[in-house]
Amino acid sequence: MAPFKAFRIRNEDGVHRAGIEEMRIDELSASEVLVKVAYSSVNYKDALAGSGKGKILRQYPLNGGIDLAGYVAASTDPKFKEGDQVLCTGCGLSEVRDGGYAEYARLESKWTIPLPAGLTLRESMALGTAGFTAALALFQMVRNGQVPSMGPIVVTGATGGVGSLAVDILTRAGFEAHAITGKVEQFDYLIGLGAKQCIARTGLYWGQRPLESAHWAGAIDNVGGDLLAGLTRVIKPYGSIAICGNAAGIELATTVMPFIIRGLSILGVASAGTARDIRDRIWAHLAGEWKPAQLDAIAHSEIELADLPGVFDKMLSGGSLGRSIVRIG
The missing domain is CATH 3.90.180.10 (Medium-chain alcohol dehydrogenases, catalytic domain)
Known part of the structure; x- marks a missing residue:
């Protein structure tokens, strides 16, 4: 050859x-x-x-x-x-x-x-690791008891590959998706993907108490660092945060209070080493009921x-x- x-x-x-x-x-x-x-x-x-x-x-x-x-x-x-x-x-x-x-x-x-039936080769790579990660995050949250009736899920780093696909996949799965981004000029893009609310990262103030007023039922976090620490203080009881990125740092400065008072769960999303049986289930979701509606736009x-x-x-x-x-x- x-x-x-x-x-x-x-x-x-x-x-x-x-x-x-x-x-x-x-x-x-x-x-x-x-x-x-x-x-x-x-x-x-x-x-x-x-x-x-x-x-x-x-x-x-x-x-x-x-x-x-x-x-x-x-x-x-x-x-x-x-x-x-x-x-x-x-x-x-x-x-x-x-x-x-x-x-x-x-x-x-x-x-x-x-x-999988329902995907072309090109679509599978439009998803790729980013789409697999976003779907795996939701899979982990659902397995942990997250349901749409609990309230909206917020996505950080929402204009990136994982974030964009997470907004679309959450919407397809029946959840209300909110988006946090540093790119306020892309709010229309995120709304087009299904985001019901867009929040500028620079305008966020979490407060300083171990627990603040709860805004979201859960989160998919692509950023880490102070943003993740802030999220732990504002998630509703028995919600989950699926973490899949650390662009803002690997440290997590928080307290035990969100975990022992509100029952918060932090779920690690390790997409690279996911077991084969789970991989097959995730790709079946992505080719079926979770297939992003705005894949060409993303x-x-x-x-x-x-x-x-x-x-x-x-x-x-x-x-x-x-x-x-x-x-x-």
Whole structure:
């Protein structure tokens, strides 16, 4: 087979380097399922890895891209045959295995997901890790007893990929979604996704007491830091906060009062290592009753491998909106 193109990340003597290279199939991480990649996507984790501004890769060199979708080109596992449409998110891609920013990738069969009916390959990458994370957050909350009748769910970092999709998915699932963002100019965008209320992050004041007036029944938090600490003081009794980001910091300055007085639950959302049976359930939701109604508006940008560095810079500087799909095949 002829050489193919890949966005490869290297670290040689402590010096980061990333760009498009040619490579061969036998140079890819070994596994059972060879996929001809059609689409990938850009996540915050990809931007950190591709720019060298975050310690994401555990070995070098590797192809970037924690998401991919495409067609099976060959498989030593009889569960997959040539031409099958499949996807994969997380599961070690662009951490310990070559990822989706390449014309070909090899996947472990245990993490290879048959494309669910109701989704195209492109739509699966419009969702990608961001959509999977947002849906997993809601899944955890529902499993913990969260229901629409308890009241609205607020989403922080709402204009990002996870946040945008969370607003839409919550709305599709019958919840009232509110949005917190630092981008007040994007309020109309968020209302278009289904947000019933938009709040400027700069205008928030939580108060200083361990418990303040409760405003929301729950939250999906993409930010962490002081914003998460503030949320713990304003969630209604027996609500949940699903946490899936730490852009504002990893520390959490709070007290036990929200937990022992209001029964607050904090739910960790670890999308990269989710068990296979839960993965299948989440993708079934995303292809069915939780499929975002405004997916085209959220994934409004389609780029190629050569465009990745510029998109990484924009994302890390806080300038991105929604999702970027990477067209490969």
